[in-house]
Amino acid sequence: MLIRRTRGWEIAESKATPEAVMLGRRAMLGGAALAAAAVAGPAQAQLSELFGPSRPPNAMRALSPLSAARNAKYEAGRAITEERQATTYNNYYEFGLSKSVYGAAQALVVEPWTIEIGGMVAKPRKIGFDDLMKQMALEERVYRHRCVETWAMTVPWVGFPLAKLVELCAPTASAKYVTFTTLADKKTMPGLGQRFYPWPYLEGLTLQEATNELAFMVVGMYGKTLPSQNGAPLRVALPWKYGFKSAKSIVKIEFTDKRPTSFWEALQDEEYGFWANVNPKVPHPRWSQATETLLGSDERVPTQIWNGYGEFVAGMYSDKSGEKLFM
Numbered sequence: 433m434l435i436r437r438t439r440g441w442e443i444a445e446s447k448a449t450p451e452a453v454m455l456g457r458r459a460m461l462g463g464a465a466l467a468a469a470a471v472a473g474p475a476q477a478q479l480s481e482l483f484g485p486s487r488p489p490n491a492m493r494a495l496s497p498l499s500a501a502r503n504a505k506y507e508a509g510r511a512i513t514e515e516r517q518a519t520t521y522n523n524y525y526e527f528g529l530s531k532s533v534y535g536a537a538q539a540l541v542v543e544p545w546t547i548e549i550g551g552m553v554a555k556p557r558k559i560g561f562d563d564l565m566k567q568m569a570l571e572e573r574v575y576r577h578r579c580v581e582t583w584a585m586t587v588p589w590v591g592f593p594l595a596k597l598v599e600l601c602a603p604t605a606s607a608k609y610v611t612f613t614t615l616a617d618k619k620t621m622p623g624l625g626q627r628f629y630p631w632p633y634l635e636g637l638t639l640q641e642a643t644n645e646l647a648f649m650v651v652g653m654y655g656k657t658l659p660s661q662n663g664a665p666l667r668v669a670l671p672w673k674y675g676f677k678s679a680k681s682i683v684k685i686e687f688t689d690k691r692p693t694s695f696w697e698a699l700q701d702e703e704y705g706f707w708a709n710v711n712p713k714v715p716h717p718r719w720s721q722a723t724e725t726l727l728g729s730d731e732r733v734p735t736q737i738w739n740g741y742g743e744f745v746a747g748m749y750s751d752k753s754g755e756k757l758f759m
């Protein structure tokens with residue numbers, strides 16, 4: 433995973449009106465894109481490949497209000513990140529390697545959206561996103577998010593417990609893991625031209641983790657539907673794990689009895705493992721995980737084990753001491 437120091441929130445164009453803002457040419461083809469192209473190795477895409485044959489649409493996709501009562505049980509213990517920062521500094525490699533992919537991500541087609549449910553389930557099937565929404569009661573949860581690259585944020589997500597979705601999928605008794613496959617659309621996602629990445633993006637959890645009360649299926653943030661760059665129309669939020677476990681723009685949910693190999697694990701298993709639980713005491717092979725920078729601040733604050741969610745999740749790992757739980 434590259435650490436790029438491009439700061440999306442410093443782009444003035446995005447400051448005034450987050451939803452309706454028209455991105456200037458500087459934001460689209462400015463430093464971030466050129467820097468991403470400049471780090472290109474042999475397998476990497478040309479600038480044209482990164483950004484597709486034509487320029488991505490400039491207008492930010494309109495979002496709809498999506499309010500839900502806040503679940504007060506989950507206290508983030510720190511201030512909510514400014515919306516502008518959480519929605520302009522992203523990791524969404526399908527749209528490019530920089531943090532400023534929010535412009536390119538507007539090309540994501542979110543309607544209609546279908547989710548395939550398969551593998552070890554009573555009945556494999558497809559479900560439309562709208563149909564799924566009708567079956568789920570929404571709530572708001574303010575969660576901490578910690579990227580393995582040491583930046584962090586605090587976000588009011590809107591969604592429903594992942595356990596509810598698992599229940600709806602009805603896995604068979606032999607299923608032990610759930611995998612999330614995310615959209616890989618060459619027409620709209622220039623990052624797929626980076627052929628050394630093992631697309632599509634895939635992530636997995638044990639069923640115990642997926643049904644833990646903290647595991648959250650996200651369909652909105654800041655009281656609105658999810659912006660494309662944050663993983664519209666649905667993504668997961670797993671606040672005790674490094675951010676890469678929280679797959680975006682999910683198109684397939686499968687149940688299996690074999691531990692899946694996730695995207696980052698397939699790429700570099702010595703650096704990004706299956707469990708990826710947050711622990712300040714276990715450094716990444718190339719950097720310390722002891723502290724983090726909150727988006728919008730230059731100050732570094734201490735990182736907490738399990739990202740501060742030990743009371744909910746530590747018990748799940750008491751019998752797994754032989755595993756690399758923190759990478």
Ligand SMILES: Nc1nc2c(c(=O)[nH]1)N[C@H]1C(S)=C(S)[C@@H](COP(=O)(O)O)O[C@H]1N2
Nearest residue numbers: 522523524525579614633662675676678680
């Ligand atoms: N499909 C997909 N999902 C993804 C990623 C990605 O590149 N592609 N990046 C991951 C990483 S590394 C992080 S930190 C979070 C970032 O979520 P955010 O952009 O909403 O902050 O998404 C995760 N989910």
Ligand SMILES: [Mo]
Nearest residue numbers: 579580675676
């Ligand atoms: Mo991340």
